Amino acid sequence: MGKQGLSLGRDDIVQLKEAYKWITHPLFSEELGVPVDGKSLFEVSVIFAHPETDEDCHFLSTSCPDCFKPAxxxxxxxxxxxxxxxLDKIKEEDFRKKFPCPPNSPKSFCSAVEIECAHGAVFVAGRYNKYSRNLPQTPWIIDGERKLESSVEELISSQLLTVFKAESFNFSSSGREDVDVRTLGNGRPFAVELVNPRRVQFTSRDIKELQQKINISSDKIQVRDLQLVTREAIGHMKEGEEVKTKTYSALVWTDKAIQKKDIEFLDDLKDLQINQKTPLRVLHRRPLAIRTRIIHTMETHYIDEHHFRLHLKTQAGTYIKEFVHGDFGRTKPNIGSLMDGTADILELDVESVDVDWPPALND
Incomplete structure (x- = not known):
């Protein structure tokens, strides 16, 4: 091209797919009776075949073998x-030697071998309460064997999958609770990505009815503030993972007989710094490390000689069970060491997850 006096930059060359859009968009618009929106989430994918020119680019593999690796x-x-x-790597003179410029005119037409319609993902968010002590957040499957029949993820997402007529889903949340831990209060924020939904138009009333449908389907969970959100908005759920706080209620057992006065000192401890080595129970899926966490406040309620209720406000990421029983000395200090005895946790509830997302909705 240089010899012909043409100086074309990359931006001056129109890609074939763009030219195809220029031709087909008006045809689609006229046939369907709707305007064309280049930023629409609805996509039509067309795959063409042209056997005559299938091997035109194969010579590039000798010029750049590293570019063509099997996947x-x-x-x-x-x-x-x-x-x-x-093409970015090959020199112009080498390209001209291997490929005619301009290329030879094809002798046959291409054919459309596959047409696929798909819709971009839709995102639904809300907060869930979990009332069962026998329900995992996500499917509990070990070595291919399901341990429990359902999960929070499935109870919520199965309903969404059906109503949105989506192919699949991806569930995420602001933290997670153990299978035997309840989530109370305003609940835990969650989001569900619905992949290739066939239905995407919903009114606020439709979403409210969907929320009611989820809540009627099980007595183990409840959902609130269900709403459509953008992909970008989900980032708010993950922001401040290390700075947000959570509030818990734990039923604590002690080996030594105690009186009310024996636990009152815990109420006076503020912003207690603890060091937690990765707990034994999660060591198979978490790297070994020592994490510093803050117990902001504690409030005790005496029950009897061996039991008391402990309300805690902590930094996110604190292992509460280990803070109570010590995990064989892997969490220091812990309730047992602070009381100069042995302590264990019998029940644990999440009372609040202090993330201001998604926005609360009026019932």
Whole structure:
């Protein structure tokens, strides 16, 4: 091209897919009776085949062998990205030697072999309460064997999947509770990504009815503040993981007989700093480390000689069970060491997750 006096930059060359859009968009608009929106979440994917020119780019593999590496989910190494990468690396004179410029006119038409319609993901958020001490947050499967019949994730997402007519979903939340821990108060924030939904138009009334449907389906969970959100908004749920606070209620047992006065000193401890080595019970899925956490406040309620209720406000990420029983000395200090005895936790409830998202809705 240089010899012909043409100086074209990358931005001057129109990609074939863009030219195809220019031709087809007006046709789609006229046929369907709707305007074309280039930023729409609804996508139509068309795959063309043209056997005559299938091997036109194969010469690039000798110029850039590193660009064309087999991938498990790709039928051919000559993907669009690989070809673009190779074209960036090949010299113009080498390209001209291997490929005619301008290219030869094709003798046959291409054919559309696959047309697929898909919709971009839709996101639903809310807060859930968990009232069962025998329900995991996500499916509990060990070595391919399901341990419990359901989970918070499934009880919520199965209803959404059906109503939105989506292919699949991805569940996320602001932290998680153990299978035997209840989540009370205003609940725990969660979000569900619904992949390729067939239905996307919902009124606020529709969403409210969907929330009621979820709540009627099980007595183990309840959902509130259910609403449609954007992908970007979900970032608010994950913001401040280390600075947000959580409030808990624990039923504590002590080996020594106690009186009310024996536990009152705990009420006076403020912003207690503790060091927690990764608990034994999660060591199989968490790296070994020592994490410093803050117990902001504690409030005790005496029950009897061996039991008291402990309300705690802590830094997010604190292992509450281990703070009570000490985890064989891996959490220091702990309730047992502070009381100069042995303590254990019998019940634990999450009373609040202090994340101001998603926005509360009026019933």
């Amino acid at each position: 498990k989910n790709k039928q051919s190494v000559f993907t669009r990205m690989a070809v673009v990468k190779a």
